[in-house]
Amino acid sequence: MKAEIEIALAPLQGLVVWGFARAADMLTFQLGEPRVNTSPMGRLREVGEYALHVQCPWRMTEDTRLIVGSGDLFTPAMPDADRTTFKWDVAGANWWDYQLREFMSKHAPIRVESIAGDPFGGFRLICSAGVAFEVFPNTSAVPHDDSEYWRLLQPGESTKHFVVGATGPEA
Helix, strand or coil: CHHHHHHHHHHHCCCEEEEEEEECCEEEEEECCCEEEECCCCCEEEECCEEEEECCCEEEEECCEEEEEHHHHHCECCCCCCCCCCCCCCCCCEHHHHHHHHHHHHHCCEEEEEEEECCCCCEEEEEHHHEEEEECCCCCCECCECCEEEEEECCCCCCCCEEEECCEEEC
16 A cells, blocks of 8 residues: 555655645645636636545644644634634634645745655655645445545546545556
């Protein structure tokens, strides 16, 4: 699995990472040159040559500092927020949204310098400026459920997505 992941992600090497967004609890980000295309809902949007959609635990680090991780979704961005009424799914209300926006405003652009897959469906993008983006699946294969960990796609292109789930890659 490690080799398949590294081969699939190899085109990302050298590309700029940008366009971090969130759809519920799924992290999405764009890589490569921005371009405009039409969404499935008919709206114009800016996308990259490639996009990663991550639905398992992840973290972004800078040297020895954890910048932001998937678990930050459920932490309010504002220190005085009432945790009993906090709505994590409101854009900008959680620490994940806040930290990604702050980090990218100060450090963009960052570029993928190297890629390392792992035998469990995860990977690490080592980027410029000491930044690393790590994806680490934490669910096992279950016969009655095939959880999707992440997928690599080319927005607006008819190319097949490279999808990694609990049972391995589905290229």
